Amino acid sequence: MPRSVTLLGIAAAAVAALGFVGFMPIQTLSHDEIFEIPRGTWARRMSGDKVEILPDHIRLTLGLRDILVLRNHDDVPQIFGPTLMMPGQSFRLPFERASEYQFACTAHASGQMTIVVEPNPATPWARIAWRARELLHSPR
Amino acid sequence: MRHKLLARPDSPRRLAAAVVALLLVASAQAASSPPLKAGVFDPPRQAPDFSLAGSAGHELKISDYRGKVVLLAFGFTSCTEVCPTTLNTFALARRKLGPAAADVQVVYITVDPQRDVPARLAKYLGSFDPTFVGGTGTEDQLAAVRRNYGISAEKKNIGNDYTYAHSSFTYLIDRTGRIRALMPYGHSPDDYANDLTILLKE
Structure with missing residues (x-):
């Protein structure tokens, strides 16, 4: 088979794959973006271990991953994101508007936590970018 | 199975x-479990009680409002943006509820005891809604309340004046005195009316 035909086939397959990724509607099993304080975190901090659980910037996507879930599994109350959470308590915050939300958060050096809620990816390119980001950030 | x-x-x-x-x-x-617009705590904890000087001229305790749904917010009367917006939102939400608003109590705790004496709080809150009540106290009293509720408040000097950076969310406390939810700053009167209606029906 001529080399040009092979290359053409590869290019066609790549375009088809890109089209599939871009046009296929995105569905997620869960809308939750979960952050958890593991048991023993307070003890680790007291012993000088620098434990960072909640980033100071969180990106969410409307309609796909738009619920922030915080869970405190530690034995002591913790300031976690915008609020004080008791041991064993969880906090579930839904977002319905794409915007940037600022919360005072003493757990961060900046004293602030920012949650950016992005619009639902409506174009093929936005869907490709969202899927690529999910792939990069998915746990291995 | x-x-x-x-x-x-x-x-x-x-x-x-x-x-x-x-x-x-x-x-x-x-x-x-109809969905609330606010962030929900699970399980909800009892709202820590406090005893502060109230804007109505008598002691202010959160436990006095058992049987009502309470919107609890923290701020200061010299606040130029967050507090007036939030309090106006509360007032509009109460109006949307009609007669059911009688079972909704707004409680506003100052972070600025130096300026916010009870009379000043009463005048300020009354300009939004005559039913709103405020609380103030000593620096130590207010710091203890903030600690129990996970509220941050940082004094910032601006020349000869000062301001505060403070937590801008609102706690929704149900009729049994449990902290059920936290509404971040910026939500609409409709969102508050939605959640208050749900909590009032319980």
Whole structure:
């Protein structure tokens, strides 16, 4: 088979794959973006271990991953994101508007936590970018 | 067990019964827990009580409002943006509720005891809604309240004046005195009215 035909086939397959990724509607099993304080975190901090659980910037996507879930599994109350959470308590915050939300958060050096809620990816390119980001950030 | 029943139905009648049962469970769950616009705590904890000087001229305790749904916010009367917006939102939400608003109490705790004496709080809050009540106290008293509720407040000097950077969210406390939810700053009166309606019906 001529080399040009092979290359053409590869290019066609790549375009088809890109089209599939871009046009296929995105569905997620869960809308939750979960952050958890593991048991023993307070003890680790007291012993000088620098434990960072909640980033100071969180990106969410409307309609796909738009619920922030915080869970405190530690034995002591913790300031976690915008609020004080008791041991064993969880906090579930839904977002319905794409915007940037600022919360005072003493757990961060900046004293602030920012949650950016992005619009639902409506174009093929936005869907490709969202899927690529999910792939990069998915746990291995 | 239920999963096994669905996976290998012995008869179409049993499958239909399983489907009906699942629908009933789903509808019961939906009816028992309508979604709030605010962030929800699970399990909810009892709102820590406090005793402060109230804007109404007598002691202010959060436990005095058992039986009502409470919107609890922290701020200061010289605040130029967050507090007036939030308090105006509360007032509009109460108006949307109509007569049911009688069972909604707004409690506003100052972070600025130096300026916010009870009379000043009363005048300020009354300009939004005459039913709103405020609380103030010593620096130590207010710091203890903030600690119990996870509220941050940082004094910032600006020339000869000062301002505060403070937590801008609102706690929603149910009729039994439990902190049920946290509404971030910026939500609409409709969102508050939605959540208050749900909590009032409980």
